[in-house]
Amino acid sequence: MATLLFDDGETQILIDGYFTRVGVWELATARPVSPDGKAIDSALDRLGATRVRAIVPVHSHFDHMMDTAEVAKRTGAIVVGSRSTATFNLGMGLPSKQMVTLPKEGGTRKFGRFEIELRRSLHAPLSPKGGPRFPGEIELAFSYPAPVSSWREGGSYTVILRHPAGTIVVQGSAGFVPGALKDVKADVVFLGIGGLIRIGEPHFRNYWREVVRATGAPHVVPVHYDDLTRPADAPAIGFFPRMIDDAPTVIGWMQEQTDADVSLIPWREPIVLLSAKP
Template sequence: MKEKKQWMCFRKQVWIQLSVITIFILFGLDCAFRSSGDLRLYESYIPHENQTAAIKQGKVRVTFLGTTSILLDDGETQILTDGFFTRPSLWKTAFSKIESDQGIILSVLQKAKINHLKGIFVCHSHYDHVMDAPFVAKITNAKLYGSSSTINVGIGSGLNKENMELFQLGKPVKLGKFSVTVLESKHTPPFRILGKTNATDPNFPNISSPLSQPVKALDYIEGGTFDFLIQHGKNKILIKSSTNYVTGAFDKINVDVLFLGIAQYSLQPLSFQETYYNQTVKKLKPRLVIPIHWDNFFLPLAKPLEPNLRLGDDFDSNMNLLLQRTSKDQIQVLLLQGFESIDLF
């Protein structure tokens, strides 16, 4: 009888301990998969505009389409970075193969009025940048510009070779009144989530053969990261998709508007944070900074954008760091919602 009581007591203690551990695990997972920020804290930085009037001659309008998908339009010519619209769920991305949803792509093209697109420039060849680009190019008959990895994604998607062009660093590409110069850059420093890393395997640095969907997200290899210097008349724009820098790359460049990648900005060492700001915002001297790559791209673009998950980012800290520094330098910051359009100049 005594042994039976001891056994029952032991089982009860084990059950309590397992219950506590389970609660802690579930609580931790719940926190990890929550948004890493509250957009209501930044209402004063969100213009809440949706320009629908015809674009006046000489003006340039931008429409933000989530992650690093940026549409520039002067009323005659449109250019786009990335064009990642499908945005498969976290669970599908993590545990199965993914592919472009042409229905979603068509709906975004229609809603954003992408009807005179001439060029798509892909920042790098991870899936959240390149996956949909070939299909956007097919539908719109725009030319796809990218690295050899991006070109192989295009070939695997059945895009005609005449509709693709390999990046030529430093050589301006003329599209209407736009001039786009591709600059070599660096990807956000490697990180690990749920045991998986985004670091490039040095033995497989590029997508070396045509990549046909559906495939696993990890099959999309970075293949080099690039920034885009865009000139329209006297005005200049710099699009920097990744939170990293090449020392001295912007020593001789000033711009009016900087689209700045802020993903994982605050998770980097303090020395990196300071240098990143100094090598981008300080050097470029923009009058306006627009943060990009801040939203949770596992959620549909059709819904209002939400900040990245706590699992791999800290949106509030990223924004606070940026706002502290830009406030001292008297630089305006605007945070755009999905499909939000403003006239840049």
């Protein structure tokens, strides 16, 4: 998953915020699922998520956006995202003052000392036709329980977090718009690698060039490679079986690149990402 909480001591920004887990059966079929309130409460509690100002799903699939309305109701944070993201969250009863709806091309908003830009990107081409697995828009509000396919992609964004301490790029899904990030200079890139093994190494090399090399980031952190069916409070991160995904091989491809350091961040533990600049 690509759930990340950024905190500068005053303001917290949550990317995605997906704490529910769905089973293998629910992933493979139309069996309906619902957000897991207990898992959300315990994750927010453990994270100390008491100052969340913005929740930013990278796109509207269930594994990025399913919990955002529940998290926003609990924290008072504002959800920032696409029209599909808005249709879902407002349909779940989120007050309109807690929703910022952006066009496909994206937009920029400020929260505390963070400036958050969402910029149009593409989802990893995981379906046989080349697009995402559940393409299209969320046209009508729906409620839970619902099959995972109800959460349509709704367009994907690259999230750029600018802060006096540095610039962070979060790329939740392994797609790109050529040239889209050439004016961005990043200190760290969080790079979504889910499903890359099936798309292939040539796509990976283009993806690396467009997101990592283009932004000149010296540090890269792989995300969205864990087994989404394992509980969010599992003691350790788990990989999908190799027949579904093969994150170790893709992380190996990343480590062969010479233009950035690749580090894995600890599961559910805080790290210091950027130190304040004098």
